[in-house]
Amino acid sequence: MLTTNAPATPASGNLSELTSISHLQHVPRRYWGRYLATALIIVGLLFIANAFARGQIEWSYVGQFLAAPVILEGLFNTLVMSILAMALGVVLGVVTAVMRLSVNPVLSWVARGYTWLFRGMPAILQLLLWFNLALVFPTIGIPGLWEWKTVDVMTPFLAALLGLGINQGAYTSEVVRAGLLSVDVGQYEAAKAIGMPRLQALNRIILPQAMRVIVPPIGNEFVGMIKLTSLASVIQFAEILHNAQNIYYANNRVIELLIVASIWYLVAVTILSIIQSRIEAFYARGAGRTSGRQ
Numbered sequence: 001m002l003t004t005n006a007p008a009t010p011a012s013g014n015l016s017e018l019t020s021i022s023h024l025q026h027v028p029r030r031y032w033g034r035y036l037a038t039a040l041i042i043v044g045l046l047f048i049a050n051a052f053a054r055g056q057i058e059w060s061y062v063g064q065f066l067a068a069p070v071i072l073e074g075l076f077n078t079l080v081m082s083i084l085a086m087a088l089g090v091v092l093g094v095v096t097a098v099m100r101l102s103v104n105p106v107l108s109w110v111a112r113g114y115t116w117l118f119r120g121m122p123a124i125l126q127l128l129l130w131f132n133l134a135l136v137f138p139t140i141g142i143p144g145l146w147e148w149k150t151v152d153v154m155t156p157f158l159a160a161l162l163g164l165g166i167n168q169g170a171y172t173s174e175v176v177r178a179g180l181l182s183v184d185v186g187q188y189e190a191a192k193a194i195g196m197p198r199l200q201a202l203n204r205i206i207l208p209q210a211m212r213v214i215v216p217p218i219g220n221e222f223v224g225m226i227k228l229t230s231l232a233s234v235i236q237f238a239e240i241l242h243n244a245q246n247i248y249y250a251n252n253r254v255i256e257l258l259i260v261a262s263i264w265y266l267v268a269v270t271i272l273s274i275i276q277s278r279i280e281a282f283y284a285r286g287a288g289r290t291s292g293r294q
Contacts, residue, residue, distance in 0.1 A: 061256040065247065066263065074243035075264050081160055081232065081239060082225045088165030089225075090218065093172025098202065100177055111173065118170035124231045127163035130154065131235040160232035160239075168225060175217045179210035212283045219276035226268050240264055 065071055099111035118126065134150035141147030183206050191201035233242035241261050248257040 055255075057255055057259070058253065059256075061251075061253045062259050062263075065244075065257060065260050068247075070243045070247065071240065071260060071264070074238060074240035075268070077237070078226065078229050078239040079268065081157075081164070081229045081237070082222070084161055085164035085168060085229070086222050086225050088161065089168025089172045089221075092166065092169025093174075093176050096169060096173035097176035097180060098199075100173065101180060115170045115173055118167050121167075123163065123167050123228060124234060126167050127159060127231055127235050130163045131156065131159040133159075156232070156235050156237040159235055160229070160237045164225065164228060164232070168221065171221060172218065175221070176210075176214055179212075179214035180206060182213045183209045215283050216276075216280055219272075219279065223269050223272050223276070226272065227265060 096111045096114055099107040100115070102108050102111075131154060133154050137150050139147045140150050140153055180202075187205055187209065188201065191205050196205075229237075229239050230241040232239055233245065236242065244257040244261040248254045
């Protein structure tokens with residue numbers, strides 16, 4: 001006869017005492033690293049605020065020049081240049097992306113060369129090259145029929161527009177190409193099966209589906225263009241930073257005018273970010289999600 005040494009089963013009363021946790025005290029977990037990081041951030045922010053409050057800053061000048069006509073004119077020029085340069089960049093980007101994906105090797109390599117060249121040079125260098133184009137081409141036009149002096153044609157506005165727009169087109173082309181490649185290849189085959197020409201298929205089927213991928217980075221590029229226009233101050237384009245510099249060269253209130261320019265840049269970027277989020281939500285409807293949420 002086999003026997004087992006099984007543990008004794010406690011009585012029902014003792015079992016309830018063993019399984020009950022009501023007598024235990026809940027001790028919350030301490031996140032000491034999180035507390036330390038928060039404290040350091042608060043101390044850093046207080047230090048920066050105190051430095052600006054007690055530094056050699058005349059805040060009355062900030063309020064005085066915040067709505068000055070010359071500053072508002074610079075803000076207007078900044079916005080106009082951003083919109084026009086971005087529009088030129090988007091057009092060039094779409095055309096270059098389509099050329100890059102073309103089966104024609106000449107078109108494909110021309111698009112590759114354009115992207116390589118203008119992505120490889122700093123934007124400020126491109127602005128200077130366009131502004132000094134008269135040193136290479138003294139005149140522009142058809143010799144003997146009509147021509148103009150390049151120095152008269154290449155104004156700071158036109159040089160900034162070409163420099164920023166063409167530079168932006170090289171970056172936008174890669175964004176558009178990524179969006180086109182994100183569309184399922186079956187969409188291309190379906191359009192081809194019903195006899196739709198390639199350009200018509202891109203316009204009516206492929207690009208609308210690719211917009212969900214294209215819009216967010218293009219929006220970010222537009223926000224970046226607002227700040228990139230500040231480089232045009234080196235060729236005397238009257239954007240907001242250039243006009244602020246002209247003022248502080250006269251009254252020596254450097255930090256005050258830089259703060260004024262910073263405020264207007266932040267206002268413009270904030271408004272554009274809100275618009276961007278609305279556009280992203282519009283194009284994300286078909287994907288079953290909205291911007292930033294799943």
